[in-house]
Amino acid sequence: MALLNVLQYPDKRLRLKAANVLVVDANIQKIVDDMFETMYAENGVGLAATQANIQQRIVVIDISEDKKSPLCVINPEIIACEGTQYEVEGCISFPGMFDKVERAEKVRLRALDRDGKSYEIDAEGLLSVCIQHEVDHLDGILFMDHLSRLKQDRMAKKIEKERARAME
Ligand code: NI
Numbered sequence: 001m002a003l004l005n006v007l008q009y010p011d012k013r014l015r016l017k018a019a020n021v022l023v024v025d026a027n028i029q030k031i032v033d034d035m036f037e038t039m040y041a042e043n044g045v046g047l048a049a050t051q052a053n054i055q056q057r058i059v060v061i062d063i064s065e066d067k068k069s070p071l072c073v074i075n076p077e078i079i080a081c082e083g084t085q086y087e088v089e090g091c092i093s094f095p096g097m098f099d100k101v102e103r104a105e106k107v108r109l110r111a112l113d114r115d116g117k118s119y120e121i122d123a124e125g126l127l128s129v130c131i132q133h134e135v136d137h138l139d140g141i142l143f144m145d146h147l148s149r150l151k152q153d154r155m156a157k158k159i160e161k162e163r164a165r166a167m168e
Contacts, residue, residue, distance in 0.1 A: 024116030048137030
């Protein structure tokens, strides 16, 4: 396995739209394994392939405390949504940035697992948020896009300032 380089905002490649995986083969499984390793190393609860500059519809998620409940999500489709929730989110591509985002409370997800087998799950709470956040990534949508224009500008400025400081 290998750690992948995670793109940081404002990298424009975070805006690319990922393509469906045609066949879940050894190549794809290697990407999935590397994505899990990278997500765990970054202490994240989810990672989308787009963040690793791979434009394929692959997401990995693990919201468990002990990090032993990996969920492999290939070609995700959110086939039902219900209610709304408003919780704090962060993102590996936005280190140190957190804000509240409005999301559906519950979602029904259809996807392929690491063996290419189709499954459906009902998710709520953090898992539901995580699924929506990561599926957004595959379409080039970032969590900051859900914030007010004022908050987006504030976040972008803060990131710019920190990047400038890091380069001094
Ligand atoms: Ni993210």
